[in-house]
Amino acid sequence: MTLRLFNTLTGQLDPLVPSDGKTLRMYACGPTVYDYGHIGNFRTFLEIDVLRRFLRLTGIPIFHVMNITDVDDKIIRNAAQAGIPIGEYTPPFVDAFFEDLEALRIERPEQIARATEHIGRMVELVQKLAAAGAAYQTDDGSWYFRLSAFPEYGKLSKKDLSGIEDGARVDVDEYEKDSARDFALWKAARPGEASWETPIGRGRPGWHIECSAMAMAYLGDSFDLHAGGEDLMFPHHENEIAQSETVTHKPFARHWMHVRFLLVDGRKMSKSEGNFFTLRDLLLKGYKASAIRLALISVPYRHQLNFTFEGLTDATSAIERLRTFHQRLLTGQFPAGEDPELQAAAAKAQAEYMAALANDLNTAEARAPIFELVRAANTAIDQGQLLAGDRDAILAVLKDFDAVFDVIADRDAEPTRRAVEWAKRSGREAGIAPALLASQSITDEEIEALVAERTQAKKQRNFARADQIRNDLAAKGVVLEDSRDGVRWKRK
RNA sequence: GGCGCGGUACCCAAGUGGUAAGGGAGAGGUCUGCAAAACCUUUAUGCGCCGGUUCGAUCCCGGCCCGCGCCUCCA
Structure with missing residues (x-):
């Protein structure tokens, strides 16, 4: 089964297959670690995770590179406000990012590439561009x-820039660029800002160059x-293509995938709109990581x-339905044999999925x-x-469903x-929902003991x-289910 | 202004030129000590509005209305 994936470059569904016949090599733009990740970020990473997992399900190995932008204007600004170097400012956010990925069951890419660890590569690329006459100082x-x-x-973005006047909406005062649309490859050091001493001068990389280089x-x-959020299509990815293909004269990425933005209550999420949510x-608020994953x-x-x-x-309810059913299959007693109709239903569901x-x-x-299969199977179980x-x-x-x-x-x-601990540790207790605290106040062992006591009481017909x-x-958010095979409990 | 996307039941949402998947929620029922879970029944003669093409359109074309995104840092 070959995945047909929309390709921004061609504007159509193209088969996505490894060009070397073996491993699919992909690059996905990762986070800029200036703050905790928000659900918009994670929608993109989740969709790329879906892609990865589906490819693997079809038997294609993946080599996936993701960058971490650990130097940029926002980081420099925030670090300066905190009064610490960027090298101290970003690590906690990098750790938090990976913790969040884990919470959402987003698989870790095969290769993580930090911008600050690849400055040399970027400088080389700028030098090659300069040699080609495509870069100027x-x-x-x-x-x-x-x-x-x-x-x-x-x-890529199907933009015709010929009609755009220089200076129309671009700040041309700051630097003396040849054309307002020319973009920065390397930013000269400014007092107090992070910088590297390199053959092309003292400074720091522009944003786009890191992805090309890495x-x-x-x-x-x-x-x-190459994948990323829709906003990156222009100018980020367009710039990556320009930088890379000018040097190599080869197509940079054959296939481009862009994930659409999510809205919150019908509006683009933004801090000023007050509809901005991090995963944490x-x-x-008490929502489960799995529900967030499924919803997104x-x-x-x-x-x-x-x-x-x-x-x-x-999404929470939908997951409960699936889990209850799954549990029912695992714990139920079923006679040996196969029912032709159910076998056919399973095969059909698999194929359609x-x-x-x-x-x-x-x-x-x-x-x-x-x-549909869950319903058919539940009915069959009810009827023995x-x-x-x-x-x-x-x-x-x-299993194949959960593989993705x-x-x-x-x-x-x-x-x-972990989120609750983090909140307590960092003075964010106010953000913890009371119901969640109540739920956290009882251990699994305590629940088991009470369930046992209740079973005894029921035997003695002490229903009160x-x-x-x-x-x-x-x-405390614990729900009980009585059944022939005993009592099942779950935290809501 | 330029480019693009979308408007499907109470909510989310898929989809096809031949008459509307799925999830959630609600109502009634079966089961249960009571619940929960599960199952059954039920909730769009209808897919923003108006024209057109067609034997036939929610799906194709045109116009209109509404919402949203990108064009600038942004996942």
């Missing part, structure tokens, strides 16, 4: 890319896929996703056959028709616990005591 020592050196500029360092002049904000990946990546708390609640994802990662469509062979076939489908969605296996406790225990637990 201004009086203050900064280097710029000469846009006129790359006639294909705009081919992508080529790890993936070569040409590679299979949501965890502290359930709308296909090329569509705007309108994030709401209701959507998070919906894969086909949906292969169609430009249509996650919304991919969910449907899974839930599900056999061991059917259970195995259905579990195999769920990764929400059935319950790993929600740890991220929440049994209900009291159930109500007490409910107050």
Whole structure:
């Protein structure tokens, strides 16, 4: 099964296959570590994670490089405000970023590349551009890319820049660029700012150069896929193409994937609008990491996703349904054998699931056959028709579902616990939802003991005591389910 | 102003030139000591509005209305 993925460059669905016939080599723009990641950031990383996981499910190995931008204007500004060097300012945010990825079950790329560790590569690239006549230095020592050196500029974002007047919306006063659209490759050192002494002068890299340099360092002049948020298409990715292809005269990335922005309550998320959420904000409100993951990946990546708390609640319920069903399969007793209809249903769900994802990662469509199978199987179990062979076939489908969605296996406790600890440690207790604190106030062992006591009470037909225990637990967000096979409990 | 996307039931949302997946929520029922879970029934003769093409359009074309994104740091 070959993934057909929309390619920004060609404007159509193109098959995504490794050009070397083996490993898919991809580069995805990572975070600028000036603050904690917000859900918009994570939507992009989640969608790229879906891509990775689906490729692997189809048997394609991946070599995925992700940069970490640990030097840029915002970092320099924030570090200066904090009164510390950028080398001290960014590490906590890098750690937090990886912790957040883990919480959301986003797989770590094979290669992480930090900008500050690749300055030499960037300098070499600037030198090559200068040698090619595509870069020039201004009086203050900064280097710029000469846009006129790359006639294909705009081919990714389909922009025709010929009609744009120099200086129209660009600040031309600061530096003496040849053309207002020329972009910075290297920024000359300014007093008090982080800088490196290099053959092209003392300074720091412009933003775009790092991705060109690091992508080529790890993936070569040409590679299979480059991905990122839609905002990066222009100018960031356009600039990467210009820098890279001017030097190599080869196509930079063959395939470009752009993830659409998410909206919050119908508006672009921004701090000034007051609709800005970090992952940690949501965890502290009591939403589970799995629900956040599912909510953010359930709308296909090329569509705007309108994030709401209701959507998070919906996702929570959907996950509960899947987990309850999964548990039912694992703990139930089923006679040996196979039911032809259920076998066919499982095979159909599997096929439709894969086909949906292969169609430009249509996650919304991919969910449907899974839930249809859940209903069919639940019905069969209720009627005593599900056999061991059917259970195995259905579990195999769920396994493939979770290979991409990764929400059935319950790993929600740890991220929440860590978020609460972090909040307490950093003076953010006010952000912790009371219900979450209540839930955290009881241990699994205490719950087990109360459940056992309730079972005893029920045997003695002391329903008053049994209900009291159930109500007490409910107050702490613990839900009980009685069944023939015993009592199952879960934290809401 | 330029470029682009979207408007599908109470909410989210997929989708196709031949008559509307899925999830959530609500209502009724089965089961249960009561619940929960599960299952069954139910909630769009309808897919922003108006024209057109067609035997037939939610899906194609044109116009209009509304919302959103990008064009500048931004995932």
